[in-house]
Structure formats: structure tokens, C-alpha cells
Amino acid sequence: MDDLGEIVDEFLVESHENLDQLDGDLVALEREPSRDLLSSIFRTIHTIKGTSGFLAFGRLEALTHAGESLLSRLRDGVQPVTPETITALLAMVDGVRALLASIEEGRVEGDIPIDGLVAQVNAQIADAAAPPADAPPADAAAGTGEATVSVDAPAGAPDEEARRPLGELLVESGAAVDTDVNWALEKQTGGDERRLGAILLDEGKTNPAAVNDALAAQGRRSVADATIRVDVDLLDSLMNLVGELVLVRNQLVRAATDAADPVIVRTTQRLNLITSELQEGIMKTRMQPIEQLWLKLPRVVRDLSTTFGKQVRVAMVGAETELDRSLLEAVKDPLTHLVRNAVDHGIESPEQRVAAGKSAEGTLTLKAYHESGHVTVEVIDDGAGIDVEKVRAKAVERGILAAAEAARMEPREVMMQVFAPGFSTAEKVTNVSGRGVGMDVVKTNIERIGGAVDVDSTLGEGTVWRLTIPLTLAIIQALTIDSGDDRYVIPQVAVHELVYVDGENTRIEYVSGAPVYRLRGKLLPLVRLDAALGRPAGTDDRGVYIVVLQADGRRFGVVVDRVLNTEEVVVKALTSRFKEIGIYAGATILGDGKVALILDVPALARRSQLSADLSEEDDAAAESADDSSRLLVTAVGARRIAVPLDTVTRLEQFAAEAIEWVGNREVVQYRGRILPLVRLSSLLGVEAAPPGDTVSAVVYTERGRSIALVVDGIDDIVESTTTDHEEVDDHGILGSTVIAQRVTELLDVRRAILAADPQFYATTGESVLTGAWGAGPGAA
Structure with a gap:
């Protein structure tokens, strides 16, 4: 029974992965019908059907059989791919997903209704014209010049293919002829102990490069053999152990800098290198391409486009960009909300787009790339854009901003108000958006994992929603600083530059008692870290450092006493008492053994109530x-x-x-x-x-x-x-x-x-x- 339970678990894992892929494949199939894509979808459904029959999940087998029948007709060209057939197949996928969820919960299919879904799929078969009697599917397939795929092929076929005889591979590649290979086999039968490749090389019947290639192909592992499944809890445990190892490494490196023994210095350097490689390897085991998160979004866009009568095409750039698995889960809901918001509010109807001189079809681009030690994910639409003045008026109307404050805000700062709780410019509430709930949650969730959100828009041209996300939550690059007798850590992703103030050539100025610094023609608002943390503020502005940071789309500087160094730190969670303070994101142990608190940069900016106007360029004529x-x-x-x-x-x-x-x-x-x-x-x-x-x-x-x-x-x-x-x-x-x-x-x-x-x-x-x-x- 335990063995059967393991088989079911394996079946559930593989099926969920396949369903996520199917959502994207079916949407892609609707846009560009392809026999290869149809064959891939057919094989996936056939695999689920076959395994569900083996495990006696009759309802699941019946539903997938209906989908398989429809896909078979589409693949063989008996009937065309239409939006209606895709809708039926997507409904079938949703039904399969519901049945799998029931099986995962109680090991039974439950009472999930499937009769309506089977009827919906069968209706597409009945509505299609019957194929001619003298044109069986096999002939249609042959006419295309493509080989017919046997759905009953044995499961071990790929492995057998990977271990084909060396002579066969050489003949297939043209590096040898049949007669030479047969002659070499006869010599082996007659007692020649040399390998087949050696015989052919010694006799000049082939070349070394061809033999090496054939041996590599012969020994190549199949996809199934090249990967294993590892429990996420085990990876989390390994990550925690590597984090502790990094802490010990930092302490040893710090201690070894003062060591006189060259053996200790070399050993510490070697340990540092091995620890870094081990850390990188463990982190890679948790990294997954963001494409896995994006696979469901084309389906979301298609459903919303159908609901609102819009035409939206999804483009993906940088789908191979990798993120920590835990971060993928944390980003999923915010990213989905941004996509839904872009389709609902951003992209106009076909009539409005044509009237504005655009194509009737809108484009929603998902873009991901690495930048400065973090990952940036952008949701870009070519829709109507954000009306800054409308946002400004709504912010005042809802009491989010005072009229005077709103009047003097820069457009970019005004646009950031869309992330304020309760803010919405929607003229009507839909089941998708318009209630003013969501964008603030997007911002909160992204900041909770140490990231940041931003928005940039041009009226009439489109909007860019930008998420800045750390690569991992466990180990981060950080800047260590001192304020008075206390030591703090600032995530490196938030640090733009450092400025040293000597009090003579460079100095801090004041506007109504608030410190500012003139940085390249701009008044940069400053926050004294000691004052922000409730400690007596220092009075001497000589020999201090300004750490230039960015939060909520605004730059500001933090005045600190000393800047120590940049190093990798392991993030430790805080107790609830520290979390209530709202200015710390975590804690860490430094190389010298001291405990340092990690500053929450957005919370620090909000707590200090920075004036938006001090960041304006004050030397413009x-x-x-x-x-x-x-x-x-x-x-x-x-x-x-x-x-x-x-x-x-x-x-x-x-x-x-x-x-x-x-x-x-x-x-x-x-x-x-x-x-x-x-x-x-x-x-x-x-x-x-x-x-x-x-x-x-x-x-x-x-x-x-x-x-x-x-x-x-x-x-x-x-x-x-x-x-x-x-x-x-x-x-x-x-x-x-x-x-x-x-x-x-x-x-x-x-x-x-x-x-x-x-x-x-x-x-x-x-x-x-x-x-x-x-x-x-x-x-x-």
C-alpha cells in the first residue's frame, strides 16, 4: 500500500506540472495551430489518462479520454482548431486539476462533477464534420510528410534509444558503412577482443571524432535518468546549514586577517572558496526559471480578454531568469494581480485602440532580467497609460493627500499613489478590480520579501509595472554601518552610492531644520539614523557618511557615523516584538560575532516622513x-x-x-x-x-x-x-x-x-x- 501511495504522489506531482504547461500550450495553439504542439498536448493528456486508469481513477480517466478523443481529431486534421475547441479543452484541464486536488486531499476523486465537461468536449466532436471514409487519419498524417506517433509506445523506448549499438550510430551518422561494421562484428565473433570502435579505427574504416561522438550519444542519459525529485523541506534544511556555514566562514576570515601563520591564512582562503561554491550550488538547487510562474498567465489573459471583449497578445522576455522557489511563490499573487489589472484597466477595447491609431490587438509583455544582484520583473502594456492629473484628483478626493501636497508633487510621485490603500480610479467595479483593494497588497507583499515596486507610465502609450526582487531570502549582500555604538546592516540592493561629508569641501545644509545634501544639483533629503531610531541625534556634521538609498520611487540619504564593509549575511527572522517596531527586516550575525539588525529601507523612509519636494532639481533655470x-x-x-x-x-x-x-x-x-x-x-x-x-x-x-x-x-x-x-x-x-x-x-x-x-x-x-x-x- 505504501508503494502505491508513492506512485500516486509521483503521479500528482507530474500531472500538476503537465497541467501548468498545458494552460500555456493551449493558448499558444489557439494563436498558431501547430502539429508538433498538438502532438505534445495529446501525449500529455494520454499519459494522464493511462496512469489514472492504472490507479483506478475512473472519473479522471473518463474526462481525459474525452479530451484525448478531441485532440486526436485536431492532430490528425479531421477538424480545425477553433476558439470553441480551445475553450472546451481548457475547461477539461480545469476539471482534471479539480480531480487531482481531490485525490491529493483524500486519495479519492470525490464528487467533482465531470458529466457537463465531458458533454462540452464531446459536443465539439459532434459539431465537426465527419472525416471521409476513404481518408483515415493515418493517410492524413502520411500526406503531411510527418511520422505518425504511436501512443502505445512502451515507456522504456527513450532509454533503449539512448543505448543503441555503436555500429548503428556510426552508420546513421555516415561515419561508417554497413559492410565495414558487419566485418568488424565478424572479427569480434571470431575471437578479436578489441572494441568495435577500435577495430574500425585501426583498419581506417572511420575517424576518432565520429567514434567519440557515437560513444557520447550511446552513453547519454535520458531525461528521466538525468533528474531526480528532492523534497523542498530537505532543500530548506540544506540552505539553513549552508547559512550557518557562511556565518562561521565570515568569522574565520575575519580572525585570519590578523593571523601570523601563513598555513592558517591559506586554509581559511581555501575554506572561503569551498564555502562560496557550496553555497552557490545549494542555491542553484532551489532556483527555478520564472517561466514556471508565467505559464499560467496566458490563460489568465485569455479568459479576461474574452470576458471584456478585448484582444490581448502575451509576449515573454527573459523567461529563463531564475528565482528562489520560495520567492516564486511570494511573487505569484502580486504578479497575477498586475496582469489582471493591466488587461482590465490598461489595455483599451479594440474600438478605442483603432480610434487612437493603434492596432486592435494590445500587447502585454512580461519581462525579467538580472540587475545589480537582484531580479527585475516588468509587466508592460501598450494601453491607455495612467492619467496623472486624474490620480492626483482622486488622491485628494479620498483624503490620501492634502491638496497642497498633491499640487507640488512630481508626476512620478503622484503615480506611486496608486499603491495607497483604498485608492482606485475605476469608474465601475468589476469582478476583477475597481474596489481599491489589491495594489497596496502588491506593494506590501513585495516589500515583505525585501523587494520594491515602481510604476512608470505615459498617457496614451502604456504603463510599466516594475518589481525588484532579491535573488534569495536566506543570504543577501549587505552594507554594514555604525551609528553611535550600534551596528546595523542595509541590504545592498537598496544602496545606490556612498558620500563622505568632511564638513569643509562637502557639507550638510538645512531647510527649516531638516538636513539636506546637494548631490549633483539636487537637494537630497537626509535622515539621521540615530534620530530615526530614537537615540540622541549627533550635532557634528563632520566626518560622517551619507548612504544614498531609494524607496517608494524616491531617493534619500541616511546619515551614519561609519561605513565598515560589504559582505554576505544570513538573514534571521525577528521575534514579534521587534516586528512591531516596523523598522527592522531581520537580524544577522557578523564576522566578528556581533549581532546586527537589518534595516527595512521603505519603512525607514515612511517613518522619517520625507518631504517629496526636497528631491527636486533646484538649480533648473x-x-x-x-x-x-x-x-x-x-x-x-x-x-x-x-x-x-x-x-x-x-x-x-x-x-x-x-x-x-x-x-x-x-x-x-x-x-x-x-x-x-x-x-x-x-x-x-x-x-x-x-x-x-x-x-x-x-x-x-x-x-x-x-x-x-x-x-x-x-x-x-x-x-x-x-x-x-x-x-x-x-x-x-x-x-x-x-x-x-x-x-x-x-x-x-x-x-x-x-x-x-x-x-x-x-x-x-x-x-x-x-x-x-x-x-x-x-x-x-
């Missing part, structure tokens, strides 16, 4: 203050003053005690020079805010000269698209407008500076502090 431009909004007393961002060289904060006087002008020592200050409150006749310990200033540089406009605070950086403003007659004020639902005055920087110093723009004229305002790098 603005045409004018009343055109589409970026504005720095400042506070001057009770008034809001907007400064064109292209006039801002730097944002600074000076200590109040650092301000000195030269004549009747306030100055401050700045980067080795004397920088004059202009208080906008005095210039505009506004009552300034009470003095504090620091002074906020906007540094402006022109022709090598610099001046600092002192404000009470820096509020925000916004995108202004308004063209209407009220003119005012005030020194340095161009007019006023409404920004983020508040009246904001537009500063005319040139007039304001001339009111404070009429000689500032003079090319040769003397200024109050002309000698102090030297040109050069220090002036900026």
Missing part, C-alpha cells in the same frame, strides 16, 4: 517668477515671501553670536570670506520674529559676489504654475499670488538687493564691502 517655476517659500514676519529657486545658491543657518558689524552693515564670516547680510524684514518694513539662537539665510551669488538674504524661516519648495498675480508697489516685491491656498508675495531679488546695496551689480563701481566680496569658490 526658471523663466520668471510668474511662469512655471520652482519657488523657495520663506517666512518674513507674518508674510510669506517666495524666492525664485534659480537665484538661490545655498541655504544656510548662522549662529546669532556669529553676526558681526562692519560700519552700519551686518556681516558674517562665511567659508573664509566676509558675507554681508540683508534682513528682508527691515527691507520690507515688516516686524521681524523674535531673535533666536540661529539665523536662516538664502545666499545669492552674482558675478563672483555673494549676499545673504536673512529670513525668519524657510517653509517649503514648491512648483508654481500660476500666471496671474496682483501687482504691488513695494521695494523688492514683484507681486502676489496664491500658493498652497495662501497668499504669497513674489520677491524681485534684483530690486531687493539694489535697494540694500545700489552698487552690488556694478562691474567696476565700488560697493560697501567690495574688497570683501571676492570672487572664487569661497564666494558661493
Whole structure:
């Protein structure tokens, strides 16, 4: 009985694999009928039928027999392949899958109804025209010039074929003739102890290359002999053991760096090499091509296309890309949801596509590739694309974003709102989508395995949904860093670059107390790791590192004290207490034996509440203050003053005690020079805010000269698209407008500076502090 149970288990495993393949093959057959594909499908169904009969699963045998009969007529050309026949065959496959699930659960077929499915398949046979009596299937097959496949061929045929006599293989390849081979066989019969190949070579009847090829073909194992099935639990156990071995390897390598004995050093290096090869081999046993996950998706697309009256073709690129088996299971549901969403919302109806100048048939492309130590999976459609303004309006309507925040968001950031819980732009709810449930689950599930999601879309052209997935969950490449006395690990997949801040040539700036760093013309928002983790924040910005990361489609930097090294770490699960904190993805043991927590980068970004606007490119030239431009909004007393961002060289904060006087002008020592200050409150006749310990200033540089406009605070950086403003007659004020639902005055920087110093723009004229305002790098 135990032997029979093993046979049933083997039958179930093979049948499930075959059914997954059948889904894709039947959809492909509908698009491009092929005799080879039909024969393959026929053999698969015949195998399931034959084994089910042997195991006395009568209902399963009856259902597959009906499908086999229909496939036989299609294969032999008796009737054509039509959408109706494919639909019937797919229904039959679903019935087989249900029966297998029942057998797996209770070792019996249960009461799964099959009569309707058998009738549906038989109806396709009855509706087809009967073949002529004088044209049997065998003749039809012969007419095509293809050999008829015998479905009753013995199971051992492949093995016998692989072990054919050497002489037969040589004759078949043309390397020898029958008479020479028979002559060599007669010599062996007469007592010659040499091998057949040796006799033919010694007598010059063939060549060594042909004999080697024939021997290789003769000894080649069959597919069945070349593979074995291994229990997944055993692979998981091996993976855990290799993980522990990697930890020990890391500790030995760390200890051996200080060893004086060259034998220990060489032995450790050898152990390092063997461990790496063993780790790679074990990981390969768990790796499977993503094609196994994609096989079911053409069937999903076909069913949805039929339901919604659309025409969608599925294309696959990089199907051979491999992923850890556990990750394939984790990605299956999110990927299926993205495909269903693309067919339902992305690709238009044939009439809409033709009206838009497109082909009636849409294309859904599944693409996978390796990149920077992880796998990227893309779902690409050539549909209508995402309407950013519609998403922006819906986000405000549903309370996901404030109106002011939504107005200043970049299009890419707006599109990321489709992953917010409860978000949906669907005008009607279907049984597929439209309830606002799903996209947030996609994001959550992918981030749970250490991955990331992204979306890029062009209105009218299509959308790209991008999933970034680690190769494995057990062992990852990671960056080890220090913050204070604590050590942490950041997954390498999230790290874009490292920046060292020395406090002199490179330094951290502040906007309304929030740290930022100017990286290649962009203001990069920063997170102080010690402050984010609830520890006292450091005050010294010298000699620190910025780890540039990306999460939720946004780049930001994490300020840390030290960057140690990059190494492979073994991910250990956290207890529920640590998981509740929500900022750690796991833990690991480092080479020196210390325990380090692995940071959850997306959670760190959300917890720090990064401002989306600080990542904008702040040095882009603005045409004018009343055109589409970026504005720095400042506070001057009770008034809001907007400064064109292209006039801002730097944002600074000076200590109040650092301000000195030269004549009747306030100055401050700045980067080795004397920088004059202009208080906008005095210039505009506004009552300034009470003095504090620091002074906020906007540094402006022109022709090598610099001046600092002192404000009470820096509020925000916004995108202004308004063209209407009220003119005012005030020194340095161009007019006023409404920004983020508040009246904001537009500063005319040139007039304001001339009111404070009429000689500032003079090319040769003397200024109050002309000698102090030297040109050069220090002036900026």
C-alpha cells in the first residue's frame, strides 16, 4: 500500500506540472495551430489518462479520454482548431486539476462533477464534420510528410534509444558503412577482443571524432535518468546549514586577517572558496526559471480578454531568469494581480485602440532580467497609460493627500499613489478590480520579501509595472554601518552610492531644520539614523557618511557615523516584538560575532516622513517668477515671501553670536570670506520674529559676489504654475499670488538687493564691502 501511495504522489506531482504547461500550450495553439504542439498536448493528456486508469481513477480517466478523443481529431486534421475547441479543452484541464486536488486531499476523486465537461468536449466532436471514409487519419498524417506517433509506445523506448549499438550510430551518422561494421562484428565473433570502435579505427574504416561522438550519444542519459525529485523541506534544511556555514566562514576570515601563520591564512582562503561554491550550488538547487510562474498567465489573459471583449497578445522576455522557489511563490499573487489589472484597466477595447491609431490587438509583455544582484520583473502594456492629473484628483478626493501636497508633487510621485490603500480610479467595479483593494497588497507583499515596486507610465502609450526582487531570502549582500555604538546592516540592493561629508569641501545644509545634501544639483533629503531610531541625534556634521538609498520611487540619504564593509549575511527572522517596531527586516550575525539588525529601507523612509519636494532639481533655470517655476517659500514676519529657486545658491543657518558689524552693515564670516547680510524684514518694513539662537539665510551669488538674504524661516519648495498675480508697489516685491491656498508675495531679488546695496551689480563701481566680496569658490 505504501508503494502505491508513492506512485500516486509521483503521479500528482507530474500531472500538476503537465497541467501548468498545458494552460500555456493551449493558448499558444489557439494563436498558431501547430502539429508538433498538438502532438505534445495529446501525449500529455494520454499519459494522464493511462496512469489514472492504472490507479483506478475512473472519473479522471473518463474526462481525459474525452479530451484525448478531441485532440486526436485536431492532430490528425479531421477538424480545425477553433476558439470553441480551445475553450472546451481548457475547461477539461480545469476539471482534471479539480480531480487531482481531490485525490491529493483524500486519495479519492470525490464528487467533482465531470458529466457537463465531458458533454462540452464531446459536443465539439459532434459539431465537426465527419472525416471521409476513404481518408483515415493515418493517410492524413502520411500526406503531411510527418511520422505518425504511436501512443502505445512502451515507456522504456527513450532509454533503449539512448543505448543503441555503436555500429548503428556510426552508420546513421555516415561515419561508417554497413559492410565495414558487419566485418568488424565478424572479427569480434571470431575471437578479436578489441572494441568495435577500435577495430574500425585501426583498419581506417572511420575517424576518432565520429567514434567519440557515437560513444557520447550511446552513453547519454535520458531525461528521466538525468533528474531526480528532492523534497523542498530537505532543500530548506540544506540552505539553513549552508547559512550557518557562511556565518562561521565570515568569522574565520575575519580572525585570519590578523593571523601570523601563513598555513592558517591559506586554509581559511581555501575554506572561503569551498564555502562560496557550496553555497552557490545549494542555491542553484532551489532556483527555478520564472517561466514556471508565467505559464499560467496566458490563460489568465485569455479568459479576461474574452470576458471584456478585448484582444490581448502575451509576449515573454527573459523567461529563463531564475528565482528562489520560495520567492516564486511570494511573487505569484502580486504578479497575477498586475496582469489582471493591466488587461482590465490598461489595455483599451479594440474600438478605442483603432480610434487612437493603434492596432486592435494590445500587447502585454512580461519581462525579467538580472540587475545589480537582484531580479527585475516588468509587466508592460501598450494601453491607455495612467492619467496623472486624474490620480492626483482622486488622491485628494479620498483624503490620501492634502491638496497642497498633491499640487507640488512630481508626476512620478503622484503615480506611486496608486499603491495607497483604498485608492482606485475605476469608474465601475468589476469582478476583477475597481474596489481599491489589491495594489497596496502588491506593494506590501513585495516589500515583505525585501523587494520594491515602481510604476512608470505615459498617457496614451502604456504603463510599466516594475518589481525588484532579491535573488534569495536566506543570504543577501549587505552594507554594514555604525551609528553611535550600534551596528546595523542595509541590504545592498537598496544602496545606490556612498558620500563622505568632511564638513569643509562637502557639507550638510538645512531647510527649516531638516538636513539636506546637494548631490549633483539636487537637494537630497537626509535622515539621521540615530534620530530615526530614537537615540540622541549627533550635532557634528563632520566626518560622517551619507548612504544614498531609494524607496517608494524616491531617493534619500541616511546619515551614519561609519561605513565598515560589504559582505554576505544570513538573514534571521525577528521575534514579534521587534516586528512591531516596523523598522527592522531581520537580524544577522557578523564576522566578528556581533549581532546586527537589518534595516527595512521603505519603512525607514515612511517613518522619517520625507518631504517629496526636497528631491527636486533646484538649480533648473526658471523663466520668471510668474511662469512655471520652482519657488523657495520663506517666512518674513507674518508674510510669506517666495524666492525664485534659480537665484538661490545655498541655504544656510548662522549662529546669532556669529553676526558681526562692519560700519552700519551686518556681516558674517562665511567659508573664509566676509558675507554681508540683508534682513528682508527691515527691507520690507515688516516686524521681524523674535531673535533666536540661529539665523536662516538664502545666499545669492552674482558675478563672483555673494549676499545673504536673512529670513525668519524657510517653509517649503514648491512648483508654481500660476500666471496671474496682483501687482504691488513695494521695494523688492514683484507681486502676489496664491500658493498652497495662501497668499504669497513674489520677491524681485534684483530690486531687493539694489535697494540694500545700489552698487552690488556694478562691474567696476565700488560697493560697501567690495574688497570683501571676492570672487572664487569661497564666494558661493
